[in-house]
Amino acid sequence: MRIETLAVKTGMDPDGTSRAIAPPITLSTTFERGEDGSYPGGFDYSRSGNPNRAVLEAALAALEGGREAVAFPSGMAATFSVIFSLSPGEHVVAADDAYYGTGVLLRDSFAERGIEASFVDMTDLDAVRSAMRPHTRLVWMETPSNPLIRISDIEAIAGIAREGGAISCCDNTWATPLLQRPLDLGVDLVMHSTTKYFGGHSDVTGGAVIVREPGGTLEALRKIQKDGGLVPSPFDAWLTRRGLESLAARMAMHCANAMELARFLDAHPRVERVHYPGLRDDPGHALAARQMSDFGGMLSFNVVGGRDEAFAVAAGVKVIARATSLGGTHSLIEHRASVEGPTTRAPENLLRMSAGLEHIDDLKEDLDRALAAAPADV
Numbered sequence: 001m002r003i004e005t006l007a008v009k010t011g012m013d014p015d016g017t018s019r020a021i022a023p024p025i026t027l028s029t030t031f032e033r034g035e036d037g038s039y040p041g042g043f044d045y046s047r048s049g050n051p052n053r054a055v056l057e058a059a060l061a062a063l064e065g066g067r068e069a070v071a072f073p074s075g076m077a078a079t080f081s082v083i084f085s086l087s088p089g090e091h092v093v094a095a096d097d098a099y100y101g102t103g104v105l106l107r108d109s110f111a112e113r114g115i116e117a118s119f120v121d122m123t124d125l126d127a128v129r130s131a132m133r134p135h136t137r138l139v140w141m142e143t144p145s146n147p148l149i150r151i152s153d154i155e156a157i158a159g160i161a162r163e164g165g166a167i168s169c170c171d172n173t174w175a176t177p178l179l180q181r182p183l184d185l186g187v188d189l190v191m192h193s194t195t196k197y198f199g200g201h202s203d204v205t206g207g208a209v210i211v212r213e214p215g216g217t218l219e220a221l222r223k224i225q226k227d228g229g230l231v232p233s234p235f236d237a238w239l240t241r242r243g244l245e246s247l248a249a250r251m252a253m254h255c256a257n258a259m260e261l262a263r264f265l266d267a268h269p270r271v272e273r274v275h276y277p278g279l280r281d282d283p284g285h286a287l288a289a290r291q292m293s294d295f296g297g298m299l300s301f302n303v304v305g306g307r308d309e310a311f312a313v314a315a316g317v318k319v320i321a322r323a324t325s326l327g328g329t330h331s332l333i334e335h336r337a338s339v340e341g342p343t344t345r346a347p348e349n350l351l352r353m354s355a356g357l358e359h360i361d362d363l364k365e366d367l368d369r370a371l372a373a374a375p376a377d378v
């Protein structure tokens, strides 16, 4: 089956007794044991397993083309679990523009527990190569990246990891398997914040790791999920599984709207520069065209001027919402530098946008109004 069909059908067989097409939400924390001591329904206790979580995990594994998926209550819980599966003394090579929280977790929590990390520009393969150490165990990539929407070469980085005896993990939150398939490119693990495009409606927090092959890492992740109690609630799993059903349709429109917005902003006199790999002169364009089937729903742009001018543009929008996060139906705009704080790598005149599912003309008119209202004497 094709990915669009998998997104609708995987794990969604009609419910046994009611024949309901949409699955019921199973809230029970405990499940009946047979007279022989077995668990005929396949579940014993809700921390170890739940039908809604099982359905979600089956669908996530199918979409990424992996062996199994392990669902977590947030993207950060998924990232935490991958790093927690390492041992003290082991080393991580991570993208210097990985999700802000990933860097914070590595620097603040894991470094003091003996798992060290080196942060490198992953668009530079030589930099990745030279960051590898004998005890490097994990290479963490993320593409397209935040906030400059840079593209790194998944297949090449996975190869460098393998040569160095490390596993590779790709944060595929922004692209989703509709646009990019890291496991097919040789990556070992795919991580997702399902809070974003998978849930798709800005109403559920979640995360997952999809594993290409059975083995030690999968077992370790299952153990962390169960022993650490890092489990999504049945309703959260249900909402996320529901979001997947419309993922393909939504991604097509997110991408189309982002492409149009990028072109519009690129031609606007108040905009200094647009970062979107769909633009032909974007530094990531050629690589993105090769490794992605479309260019994604995220873009960012530098307003002519500085922080005040960027704030003025964000203040002027009425259709687009001023909020963090991405991947939902509502278009969002955000000044990353002020959200990330003093250690940010985001330029002060940069605004990041998540293209939503509103009509493109309403979005363009909204930005046009906001840009026109921004201070002119810059």
Ligand SMILES: *Cc1c(COP(=O)(O)O)cnc(C)c1O
Pocket (backbone or CB within 6 Å): 074, 075, 076, 077, 099, 101, 142, 171, 173, 174, 192, 193, 194, 195, 196, 205, 206, 207
């Ligand atoms: C949001 C996000 C995360 C963190 O996920 P949460 O669900 O907020 O914990 C990680 N990586 C990327 C790329 C994200 O966008």
